[in-house]
Amino acid sequence: MRSAPLDRLERVLGRVLRIGSMLSTSILALGLLVALVAPSSAAGPAVIRAGLLVLLATPVARVVTSVFEYASDRDWLFASLTFVVLAIVVGSLLVGLLSGVRS
């Protein structure tokens, strides 16, 4: 049998992903519209960058939620596994920032 906490986790993560993707696509659509209406303005790309940040943050929010959900279920193995994933994502952020500053 599928356990109740597992079904709940799936629903919670589904909601996080739905909110994040709706928010990011709305901002991206708005930014693209601005970029098309005012091609020479920096406003369009700036709004789109904000949308891309929300897009990137959505899976990260999903992983953070997983860590807390597994921890509250006292499922330490999966809390640890998801935490390692979170640490790797944060590592990639640092790699990008550091190499972006240097180049």
Next chain:
Amino acid sequence: MLITPLLALVLFLAGGVAGILGALLGLGGGVFLVPFLVLVLHQPMHAAVGISLTTVIATSSVVSAGTAGRGLMNMRLGMTLEVATTAGALAGGLVATALSARTLQGMFAIVAAGTAIVMLTRLDRRNVRLVSAGVDSGRLGGRYYEEESGGEVVYSVHRLPLGLLASFVAGSMSSLLGLGGGIIKVPALNAWCGVPLRAAAATSAFMIGVTATVGASIYFWRGQIVPTLAAAAVLGVLAGSRAGFVIAARARARWLKLLMAVVLLVVSALMLARTLS
């Protein structure tokens, strides 16, 4: 970069086609979008990979939000394999910054062709391990209701180390080539670990979001993602994958694999020609 309405429309439509194919094949669409950006729109390979990764993230979030609660994706297996996919993505992202566009394009051609061959050789393989309902699916296994057969499919996961290895490779391919990585994970999980094709595809779609985020954040912070192109591509892919997802629910596994192989062979030949020219 200035974006004209025509360019935005072209990329939106190309993203739409990539989205439909991606949803049908469980690939995220990158295998189609990267060559389009490079061959047709003459974008640098690194920019194409970065843009493609943003569409992979969007597809994963939307598709997984839709499948959540249906029991098709295997969360425990996914979260276990994600450790390997994200580690691979971090390694791949670091390597990608040091590799030339030509090298990456050559790798893209080889990976696309290799996967096509794997799919063609496995067209008629019976993939689903049907276990009687009373049998334990194990800690990482799963079960789901299959509409076509009208029965419950129960499976356990075999050879996890092989699944982890394939996931690491898939993750590094994600960052290097702008793919979801389902191109490697789905056949591997299916053939080596005994996960039914549909469950493998749904689980892979769940994993590629955070995996692509690792690669995309490296390209994003390095300033290699052109915002306007990324926005047009993401919106196009999402529109396309919505359409493709509806079709995929009714499509047969054999037809999916055949289509996947043909698409990959064409893409591979085009990218190889580009690399050698």
